[in-house]
Amino acid sequence: MKPTHPTDPPRFADQLLEWFCAPHLLEEIQGDLYERYKRDVGLVGAAQANRNYFLNVVRFFRPFALKRKASEYTSPILLSPVMLRNYLKTSLRNLAKYKASTLINLFGLTLGVTACLVIYLITHYELSYDTFHPDSNRIYRLVGESQHNKTAEKHPVGFTPNAVPAAIRQEITGIGTVAAFHNIESEVLIPNGSEKPIKFEHRRHGVDNAEIVVVDPTYFDIFTYKWLAGNPKTALNDPFKLVLSERKARKYFGNLPIDQIMGKELIYQDSVHVHVAGIVQDWNQPTDLTFTDFISLATVRTSQLKKGINLDQWEDIWSASQAFVKLPAGATLEQFTAQFQRFGKAHYPNEFKFVPALQPLADLHFDEDYQDNYSRKAHLPTLYGLMGVAVFILLIAAINFINLSTAQSAQRAKETGIRKVMGSSRASLIAQFLSETTFLTLMAVLISLLLVHPILSAFQSLTPKGLTFTLFSAQTGFFLLAVIVVTSLLSGLYPSFVLSSYVPALTLKGQAGLSIGRKATLRKTLIVFQFTISLVFIIGTLIVERQLGYMRNKELGFTSDAIVSVRPPWGDKGKVLAQRIRSLSGVERVAMEWFPPMGQAFMVTKLKYQGKKQAVDMDVSAKIGDENFIPLYQLRLLAGRNYVKSDSLREIVINAHYAKALGFRRFNDALNKLIEFDGKKYPIVGVVADFHEQSFHEKMGPVFMGYMPHARNLGIKLSTKGKQMSELKTTLASIEKEWKAVYPDNRFEYTFLDDSIAQLYEKEQKTSQLVNTATGIAILISCMGLFGLAMFTAEQRTKEIGVRKVLGASVASIVALLSTDFLKLVVIALVIASPIAWWAMNQWLNDFAYKVDIDWWIFALAGLLSVGIALFTVSFQSIKAALANPVKSLRSE
């Protein structure tokens, strides 16, 4: 008996057919297949019929069945001006209708885009350092690895012994062009006929760029300048020649015509008379090579410069002595490795070892291993971190957009329905919603373009010096375009898919809205994501602040209060100045010193101690000062006494760390032991407690102290007892008067030790400011999103709240009802954010030798903070909703 009940062919085969078959053929084909299927069921049974059906469907996978018929109607998708006008009108109406969410979105997107733009400008600026030179990928700096003796550590050094560059040019085959150069510090004198020469001061260390260099003529073969006067091939071939940059020439000679500047005489380091042989145009792109006064290297041997620069020196390395190399086209770094090794072996048979190496020019701005006197290093991880921050902030803003627009989609479902009924395709709906997003993003970008300038000037301390904003460069334009496209897609794609997916029959009956409003898994996930980011930032801020506070307040091992450092010029008159300042009333004590105990400058030397069993040979930091040094900085003596006044090194004091390293159990044991320095032996007379001499990134190491005659800087302790700031000022003024009396020609400069110690943490200060700003922005944007959502849910539930109130719910219970949902999300975010923040901050703290612990209460505090903020944000709306009169919400249906 045949089965009487009608069976249907397999559903998936049907779907497959419906998917691939051209719509205008579908009816006849499917009808035929159904007919055949019915017959097959009767003939061979359902199972075989199913198989046949499927096979028949697959066989229709032919061109004629796939090809779609061209539509009879021209579809009004994107190009019709009428539809475009309609899109624009509805967009504007919608933006105007939902003012709150429009403002929130616009504000959030503007903040996000602005942050992105500012960060892009900063990172782009930093990354573009020294990339503009022709063949810059072939230019390298000659660096190396040095080792003081067999047991000492190998140090990467960004500089070379003076004799190395010339030898390399001779001995290394295929190296190309080598140009040695030396940074020098000097006043510049310009002879002025019979009158007193015009004087230009030293550069201020750490403030001004390094500008004076002694260079090989080949320097100009490696780096291309535009020559305004002089011959690049010959300008620096002879001694006593000088090339100036145009800006510097203008500084020295004012508006004198260029051909008259040529041949003018200038005096460097009081006695080196040189003549201008060329003038080059300044580079105007970012560069670390900020040199403007190029003295010919040939000058060195025939002038006083040879005192400072010994060109035959093989064993001493000094950061001023450097060299650049331009490899021939096609040369690789590998081909020199072996040669450099041989070079090192051949020239350094003794204790001191040096192996040359090449550092790409592009690394100069970033690699902190290779130090020098001129470049300003940028911290690559910080730059990448910044980029991450920019992305996250933009992401948070995009999430606001997604959340608010999907939440409101119910309201727009009717519009979608009507459009679909009128014949709009899904693609054109998506395009319409996307174009709305793009419109909003475009506005945000325009506003942020207006904001960039004020923001850059407000954050000047954070941005690199020399950063300029060129809006109309192709790259910036491209970046902005990318931001617009990515942001629009990111924030608009999902909502537009949701909105366009509504089935018109349902939305027009008013059924879609409810189901969409309640089911909000994605929205919740996104809120969790937002708050996770915000929480990571909050935790980061707390930890960075704590570490900074720790560095500010931790005992350094010496006092830095009211201590002023003054650096007199070369010469013997420093002692006179010290004596005069000592007699001033507001001054407690004056020490002659190299450098204060802690600061950027420090010097390490090799000391040897012949113990009973073995010799201890190690690098020890030298703190050189007169007998006032230890009392002035109140270094704590653990054993023995301070060294006595003398006119050369007689006795030394060491710190506890060094005493332990030498193997003394008790500090008293170290007293009167002899330490060998520079071939002579000196007795230890005292041991002081360890103190910090570098930033908290570095561990405290071995230190020795003693007096050497070239301790020429002054440390001045001002007496602060019962005094006001204004009185300190008068003391400083009287110090300046003494200075003027001793050095009438030199500018008086001083630094407070506290300030220069704070400068060690400049980078951390910047990091903290950045993290603070990012946190602020992230919290602000996510809270606005939350605010918008809360407003929306409260609105949606007005009826429910009305009914609850009528049935006796209290205001508090309603507020709680509306808030708990959001609070749950914040708690989840805290759980996710804590490990991420812990890991990231641990990485950051690992850079410090002395650091705070990451305590659990930080996470608790961050959680509490964000719960508080979220509650505060939501409460506005929930309290408003809870206080509303139920009569109003229930009156009309």
Added chain:
Amino acid sequence: MKRTYLGEFEEVVLLTVAVLHERAYGVAITDELDRQTGRSVSISAVHAALHRLEEKGMLTSHMGDATAERGGRRKRLFTVTMLGSRTLHDIRAMRDQLWNSIAPNALPAISL
């Protein structure tokens, strides 16, 4: 002789449409082909041929009635056009002419 080229399968399908007269649609044609020639062809092949013939102008079609066994879907009913008819006649005339030109006993005899 100048005429539109017709493949062998197309010719057979076109003839079958004529055979079924007014009742020619995909499945019916497939079944009739099977019955008359013993050739088992797939529905899709027949549809493709019908599609091509219609493109060549030898067939016209209109939508017919829906039936329950087709799940309420209508059939597309095909009829031979003037051009189709002339083509079929041309082919037949050419064949006949060829047959008539064969000398007696030129073909090996076969017993039917």
